[in-house]
Amino acid sequence: MFKQILVPVAGSSVDAETVRLACRLARKDKGKVWAVSVVTIKRALPLDAEIESEIKKAEEVLDKVESVAEEEGYEVETDVLQAREVGPAIVDEAVERGVSLILMGISYKQRFGQFNLGSVVPYVLKNSPCPVILYQQSTATK
């Protein structure tokens, strides 16, 4: 059903579980999994500016993703994206690669005492060209 799965990762504790789930979903149809980490570039710099510390951080996150996939016995393709905002970068990548699913991991977060999804997830849900699955880490494992 899901032959091409895009997994955006941000270096949070939910990444490993999300990648595991993506590998298991893709395995059924021998599908492909892409994990992407987005480096946001402020408007004070050109979009192609190379901020070494940020790129290094993103690559470390993706290295962890690869080792999780290896544990699952599956191969994951990884990529670092540079963008002004995370949401549009994920949607653009999904369109460009023609993926059949975006699988996003989310952590339980509160803002002003209320559960809050932030700005990225609602943007992706609203603009995604394909189905989106949100995977929320159990609040007990945080």
Add this chain to the structure above:
Amino acid sequence: MLPEAGGSGAFAFRAFNPLVSFVASWVLMLDYIVTMSISAFTAASYLGYYVPALKDWPINSLGGILIVVFLVFINIRGVQTSSRLNIALVFIDVVTQVSIAVLGVIFIIYLPQLIHNVHWGVAPTTHQLLFGISISMVAYTGIETVSNLGSEARRPEKDIPRAVIMVFFVVLSLWALLSMTALSAYPVYQNAQGQWVTDLTQRFLNDPILGIVNAMPLYIRPALSFFVVFLAVTILIIATNAGMLGASRLAYFMGQRGQLPGIISQVSRRARVPANAIIMFSIIAGVLISTGKITLLADLYAFGAVLAYTAAHASIIALRVKEPGLRRPFKIPLNIRIRGRQIPITSVIGGLATFTTWFIVVYTHAIGRVVGFAWLALGLLIYLFYRNYRKKPSDEWEIKPEKR
């Protein structure tokens, strides 16, 4: 198509050499600094509608400096600005300006009065006309910003020409109407010194749109003034920020090409922006604001803009000769073939016109001439010193004599 941020400097780098690119970038840097200064100073002056003390110097200069300080803080702390909010504000601004222009056509514009106001050679004198033409080069920043952000467009071959053409038509049509409204509302008269002036420049030099609104019928004036001032302040603060971001991006571009010392252009690890460049160029903007002279700022602006524009035109021609096979998704129409190369007539005319205008600026704007050339000289000193320094072998490679 050159998918690079850097505007005229990026063109000149590819078409000519690092020195020409540096000059184009350095004068453009002056324009970004002046954009910050003009916008922040004018925003503070418009605020004088709500807080009358801000109408006079030096309080308006102080207000302008505070706006710059506030934006430095925001950019270094890294508060994200929303693109949607910016687009919405610009849209409301254009709608407001169109509304003022329409109200001007309905209530104020009076053609016989307009014609009566113009006496070629007297009011304006040739010198004043040339001065005005060079000041109108302020509009150049908009087009330069389109070019600067062109590398981020999804479909640059369509989006960039469309944006430039839209800027051209919107600005030309809107400001032709607003100028006609202003000249109808504030007729030209001879002052005690025998100079031909209008009340718009005598009373509303720092907040001209408010001057136009002030000439509207009494029943719409208070509400319209309140709204226009609020919007003007918001848009001018956004323009100040745009100047700051432009200067920051340009500093990074210059640093990447070895045209500025790393201490200025380097990206701060914590802030993830060229913090030193933002602080340094904002300090210069603050110094310019402190003079409280909007004519000086406009002079400097014109000095930098026309030179950068000339460099852009010359680069387009040079690239047609040097790299005829370069991918050009959009090609300027009206070309003539010389020795197998297609030379765009518009760039030749444009380049000659802007270079002539630069001579006019240098000839007519005395203070602008002095400060402009001083800026250029300072830049060249930094550039030559830095290039020379970079040529020296690094300490790491030097074999030091052994200690005895």
